[in-house]
Amino acid sequence: MQTVRVALAERSYPIHIGCGLLARADLVAGAIPEPRVAIVTNHTIAPLLLERLAGPLEAAGVACVRIVVPDGEDHKDWATLDRVIGELLAHRCDRRTAIVALGGGVVGDLAGFAAATYQRGVPFVQVPTTLLAQVDSSVGGKTAINHARGKNMVGAFHQPRLVLADMDSLATLPERELRAGVAEVIKHGAIRDAALFAWLEANVERLVARDPDALAHAVQRSVEIKAEVVARDERETGERALLNFGHTFGHAIETGLGHGTWLHGEAVAAGMVMAAGLSARLGLLDQPSADRLRRLIERAGLPVAGPPLSTQRYLELMAVDKKARGGRVRFILLERLGAAVIRGDVAPDAVRATLEAGVTA
Amino acid sequence: MQTVRVALAERSYPIHIGCGLLARADLVAGAIPEPRVAIVTNHTIAPLLLERLAGPLEAAGVACVRIVVPDGEDHKDWATLDRVIGELLAHRCDRRTAIVALGGGVVGDLAGFAAATYQRGVPFVQVPTTLLAQVDSSVGGKTAINHARGKNMVGAFHQPRLVLADMDSLATLPERELRAGVAEVIKHGAIRDAALFAWLEANVERLVARDPDALAHAVQRSVEIKAEVVARDERETGERALLNFGHTFGHAIETGLGHGTWLHGEAVAAGMVMAAGLSARLGLLDQPSADRLRRLIERAGLPVAGPPLSTQRYLELMAVDKKARGGRVRFILLERLGAAVIRGDVAPDAVRATLEAGVTA
Numbered sequence: 001m002q003t004v005r006v007a008l009a010e011r012s013y014p015i016h017i018g019c020g021l022l023a024r025a026d027l028v029a030g031a032i033p034e035p036r037v038a039i040v041t042n043h044t045i046a047p048l049l050l051e052r053l054a055g056p057l058e059a060a061g062v063a064c065v066r067i068v069v070p071d072g073e074d075h076k077d078w079a080t081l082d083r084v085i086g087e088l089l090a091h092r093c094d095r096r097t098a099i100v101a102l103g104g105g106v107v108g109d110l111a112g113f114a115a116a117t118y119q120r121g122v123p124f125v126q127v128p129t130t131l132l133a134q135v136d137s138s139v140g141g142k143t144a145i146n147h148a149r150g151k152n153m154v155g156a157f158h159q160p161r162l163v164l165a166d167m168d169s170l171a172t173l174p175e176r177e178l179r180a181g182v183a184e185v186i187k188h189g190a191i192r193d194a195a196l197f198a199w200l201e202a203n204v205e206r207l208v209a210r211d212p213d214a215l216a217h218a219v220q221r222s223v224e225i226k227a228e229v230v231a232r233d234e235r236e237t238g239e240r241a242l243l244n245f246g247h248t249f250g251h252a253i254e255t256g257l258g259h260g261t262w263l264h265g266e267a268v269a270a271g272m273v274m275a276a277g278l279s280a281r282l283g284l285l286d287q288p289s290a291d292r293l294r295r296l297i298e299r300a301g302l303p304v305a306g307p308p309l310s311t312q313r314y315l316e317l318m319a320v321d322k323k324a325r326g327g328r329v330r331f332i333l334l335e336r337l338g339a340a341v342i343r344g345d346v347a348p349d350a351v352r353a354t355l356e357a358g359v360t361a
Numbered sequence: 362m363q364t365v366r367v368a369l370a371e372r373s374y375p376i377h378i379g380c381g382l383l384a385r386a387d388l389v390a391g392a393i394p395e396p397r398v399a400i401v402t403n404h405t406i407a408p409l410l411l412e413r414l415a416g417p418l419e420a421a422g423v424a425c426v427r428i429v430v431p432d433g434e435d436h437k438d439w440a441t442l443d444r445v446i447g448e449l450l451a452h453r454c455d456r457r458t459a460i461v462a463l464g465g466g467v468v469g470d471l472a473g474f475a476a477a478t479y480q481r482g483v484p485f486v487q488v489p490t491t492l493l494a495q496v497d498s499s500v501g502g503k504t505a506i507n508h509a510r511g512k513n514m515v516g517a518f519h520q521p522r523l524v525l526a527d528m529d530s531l532a533t534l535p536e537r538e539l540r541a542g543v544a545e546v547i548k549h550g551a552i553r554d555a556a557l558f559a560w561l562e563a564n565v566e567r568l569v570a571r572d573p574d575a576l577a578h579a580v581q582r583s584v585e586i587k588a589e590v591v592a593r594d595e596r597e598t599g600e601r602a603l604l605n606f607g608h609t610f611g612h613a614i615e616t617g618l619g620h621g622t623w624l625h626g627e628a629v630a631a632g633m634v635m636a637a638g639l640s641a642r643l644g645l646l647d648q649p650s651a652d653r654l655r656r657l658i659e660r661a662g663l664p665v666a667g668p669p670l671s672t673q674r675y676l677e678l679m680a681v682d683k684k685a686r687g688g689r690v691r692f693i694l695l696e697r698l699g700a701a702v703i704r705g706d707v708a709p710d711a712v713r714a715t716l717e718a719g720v721t722a
Contacts, residue, residue, distance in 0.1 A: 078439050081515075082508070089510040094686055117478070119683040120505065120516045121596070144481065147443070149450040154442075155481045156517060235482070322480045325455055 002220050006139065006227040008234055011159045015139060015227070017219050019212070021166035022052045022127065025060035031162035032098040032123055038065040038088055040111035041102040045071075045129055048172050053102055053127060065091045069110070073260035076106045076146050078154075084114045098123040098161070104130035104177070105137035105264060109152070112143030116158035126160040129169040131181025131215070132265050135188070135222035138163050140230040140240075146259060150320045151251050157235055165219055167212055175208075180265025182207055182300045183246075185218045187272060188225045190293060191245045194338030196221050201292070204299050242340045245332040246272030249306065249358075252317035256309045269302035274358040279333040281350050282343075289337050306359040314355050315348075363581050367500065367588040369595055372520045376500060376588070378580050380573070382527035383413045383488065386421035392523035393459040393484055399426040399449055401472035402463040406432075406490055409533050414463055414488060426452045430471070434621035437467045437507050439515075445475045459484040459522070465491035465538070466498035466625060470513070473504030477519030487521045490530040492542025492576070493626050496549070496583035499524050501591040501601075507620060511681045512612050518596055526580055528573055536569075541626025543568055543661045544607075546579045548633060549586045551654060552606045555699030557582050562653070565660050603701045606693040607633030610667065610719075613678035617670045630663035635719040640694040642711050643704075650698050667720040675716050676709075 001018035016027060029035065037057065041050055046068045054064040067087045069080050088097070099122055101111035108126055115124035128138035144155025170178065182204065189197030199217075200207075206214040226243065233240040250271030253262055262270075276293045279285035294304050306314070318329050329351075330344040362379035377388060390396065398418065402411055407429045415425040428448045430441050449458070460483055462472035469487055476485035489499035505516025531539065543565065550558030560578075561568075567575040587604065594601040611632030614623055623631075637654045640646035655665050667675070679690050690712075691705040 078443065082439065085508050085515055086510055089508065089514060089681055092680060095683060096686060117515045117517055119514060120503065120518055142481065147446050147450065149447055153450060153480060154446055154478045156478055157481055319453060320450055322456060325457060 002216070004220065004223045004227055006159070007231040008159060013159060013161055013163065015163040015165060015223050017134075017165045017167070017216060017223065019167050021164045022049060022169065023056045024164065025056040025062060027162065027164060028057060028100070028125060029060055029062055031125060034096045035061050036063040036093075036096075037098045037100045037125070038067055038091065038093050039100045039102055040067045040069065040084060040107060040114065042069050042071040042107055045103045045107070049102060049129060049169055053100075065093060065097075069107070073106050073146070073264075076110050076259070078145060080110060081114055081145055084110070085118055088114070088118055093118070093122070095119050095122055098125055100125040100127060102127045102129060104128065104133045108133050108137050109142070109144050109155070112158055112160070113145055113155055116143050116156035121158065124158055124160045126163040128163065128165055130173055131170055131178055131219070132184055134165040134219050135181060136184040136226065138165070139223055139226045141234065151255055151259060152322070165223070167215055167219075170210060170215060177263060178210065179208060179301045180263040182218075183265035183269040183272070183297070183302050185222050186293075186296055186300065187243075187245050187268065188222045190272065190334060190337055191242050191332070191340035192225050192229070192338060193221070194336075196225070197296075197337050201296055204296060208300060241330070241342050242332055245334070245340050246275050248318055248321050248329060248331055249274040249314075251321060252314050253306050255317050256313055257307055262303070262307070266303050269297050269300070270304060270306045270358075273297060273304045274306060274354055275332060276334055277358050278331060278346070278350060278354040279335075281354055282333065282346065284341070285334045285336065289334070292337065306355070308360050311352055311355045314359070315351070363577070365581065365584045365588055367520070368592040369520060374520060374522055374524065376524040376526060376584050378526045378528070378577060378584065380528045382525045383410060383530065384417045385525065386417040386423060388523065388525060389418060389461070389486060390421055390423055392486060395457045396422050397424040397454075397457075398459045398461045398486070399428055399452065399454050400461045400463055401428045401430065401445060401468060401475065403430050403432040403468055406464045406468070410463060410490060410530055414461070426454060430468070434467050434507070434625075437471050437620070439506060441471060442475055442506055445471070446479055449475070449479055454479070454483070456480050456483055459486055461486040461488060462499075463488045463490060465489065465494045469494050469498050470503070470505050470516070473519055473521070474506055474516055477504050477517035482519065485519055485521045487524040489524065489526055491534055491538055492531055492580070493538070493545055495526040495580050496542060497545040497587065499526070500584055500587045502595065512616055512620060513683070526584070528576055528580075531571060531576060538624060539571065540569060540662045541624040543579075544626035544630040544633070544658070544663050546583050547654075547657055547661065548604075548606050548629065549583045551633065551695060551698055552603050552693070552701035553586050553590070553699060554582070555697075557586070558657075558698050562657055565657060569661065602691070602703050603693055606695070606701050607636050609679055609682050609690060609692055610635040610675075612682060613675050614667050614670075616678050617674055618668055623664070623668070627664050630658045630661070631665060631667045631719075634658060634665045635667060635715055636693060637695055638719050639692060639707070639711060639715040640696075642715055643694065643707065645702070646695045646697065650695070653698060667716070669721050672713055672716045675720070676712070
């Protein structure tokens with residue numbers, strides 16, 4: 001087991017990475033105020049993993065309320081949150097009952113927002129079961145639900161007490177979701193770590209083949225990068241926005257197609273190719289580096305072009321991005337592989353040209 | 362104008378109390394990051410006060426988005442919040458657009474929760490227009506919406522940047538709401554300040570008659586007490602719970618009758634009489650003090666007994682109180698007028714007897 005710490009003063013917490021961690025009731029019990037948890041998971045994960053987590057917890061004397069919600073981004077909404085809150089109330093969960101998210105990014109965001117807002121906030125534990133959630137969404141405290149007009153538009157910052165990333169849970173992950181997780185690993189290399197990027201160029205096929213050592217390395221390095229960025233800018237007033245590389249275009253893709261049509265990681269993959277294309281078009285990034293990023297994403301089996309929405313539609317969808325300020329969209333761009341910047345002064349023509357070049361006809 | 366500061370390190374903020382404050386665009390402009398606000402108010406307040414706030418702001422160069430929601434506790438729900446979020450998105454409000462709550466406690470709680478969660482949190486300003494909101498709910502950062510199973514069950518702590526309590530806005534307040542506000546002033550005296558309690562015994566009729574000096578004194582003293590408690594315990598891990606005196610019984614009344622049937626202050630008034638009765642029954646408080654509290658509440662024109670729900674129903678409703686721990690309800694009780702304590706070990710029989718004595722047959 002490897003442990004990475006997220007350093008946030010009194011809200012600091014450990015991320016444990018390894019095999020067999022779902023059964024480590026001791027780790028969960030040590031992180032919560034009372035021996036009682038509400039585990040939130042979905043109908044796909046529940047038959048595979050719920051009892052592997054709840055069984056050992058109950059054996060260790062931790063009472064478990066089980067809350068199973070429908071699977072999918074479409075259900076990361078108020079209706080599902082209302083159900084979760086209703087079940088917490090029906091089971092008399094109080095302010096000291098921890099909420100445990102068992103699942104991918106959707107479950108983590110939803111259960112995390114429930115934890116942030118139930119009775120104005122209760123303790124939270126993340127047990128991410130997808131590669132994407134392990135390398136990205138389970139770390140850093142961002143929680144949210146979607147609004148009809150935009151993804152993640154209602155949310156809160158609420159740090160977990162503990163993150164358990166169990167490599168065993170990736171064994172049953174559908175291949176398409178595994179590849180989507182690789183997109184966020186590539187992102188971490190692209191914005192921050194040329195060595196990770198080069199390692200991915202040498203090892204991306206091992207990741208997709210679920211080599212456990214390769215997966216553990218990718219998770220650990222991703223989490224270290226994310227923890228470092230989050231520790232310096234918890235509330236995304238500056239540097240943390242770099243983690244949104246590929247996400248301005250990516251969120252437009254997800255909202256434009258309807259949430260859940262493309263996986264988040266797939267949308268981010270195409271979004272990174274577009275953002276690198278925009279960087280090259282502006283003369284920030286050399287073309288060979290933009291091409292290297294595109295090739296790596298292609299080798300991971302991920303899309304390298306956006307779906308055929310109109311340029312106008314893309315622009316409208318991007319205008320509501322949370323990073324926008326005073327109506328101006330801010331882009332995360334690359335200066336080189338391993339170094340990103342935020343730019344709020346991108347000429348609209350360059351964005352249009354990038355969309356016209358970067359979208360499937 | 363009097364100013365009371367709430368001391369919360371980097372989240373400290375001023376509460377201004379006086380006449381003509383709605384027109385003080387300079388105070389608002391100095392507290393927000395960009396000259397753009399979204400004012401949330403309701404259909405009752407809008408024709409009376411919205412332009413008295415928005416007009417001077419626009420004249421001072423602060424752009425105002427106006428969001429008018431239906432009036433009433435019934436609308437402090439997800440459906441209304443969803444509409445507010447939708448309008449913020451439609452107007453391209455971003456993370457630097459401040460949300461201003463213009464109204465009573467319902468508007469403040471709803472707009473505050475929108476500010477806490479829109480794009481994971483935006484700046485917030487409170488302009489309370491009822492006595493209850495001025496003396497209580499606008500100060501301290503508690504925000505929430507109701508769930509079908511309980512009041513204020515989904516919420517967040519989100520401190521405002523500024524509170525403007527304009528005495529002029531009380532001129533048009535319905536008398537029943539004015540009296541409901543007096544309940545919270547009485548609460549502040551009862552839990553913390555024997556001098557304020559004695560002042561109320563001498564001046565309660567002046568308050569109900571809207572004597573401006575009496576109102577300003579009541580608001581200032583209430584806000585000083587609340588600011589002091591909140592500064593010591595922002596997240597209600599201890600002492601802040603004392604401010605919930607009367608609220609455990611009161612919330613049961615509100616939920617049991619359906620939100621909005623009794624005003625919050627009315628339910629708290631009857632709840633305080635019951636909580637003082639329970640305190641006397643347990644031998645904590647002498648009976649003459651409990652009687653003084655009841656008489657003062659009666660003179661303020663407020664209810665001194667709960668509505669006729671069954672004892673069983675009261676007990677069920679109280680069991681989901683947010684102060685409950687491990688299924689055990691915690692009560693705020695009086696030791697004397699001016700001093701309250703939290704007790705988690707109250708014998709169920711004493712609660713039953715209090716309900717049987719304290720509810721209208």
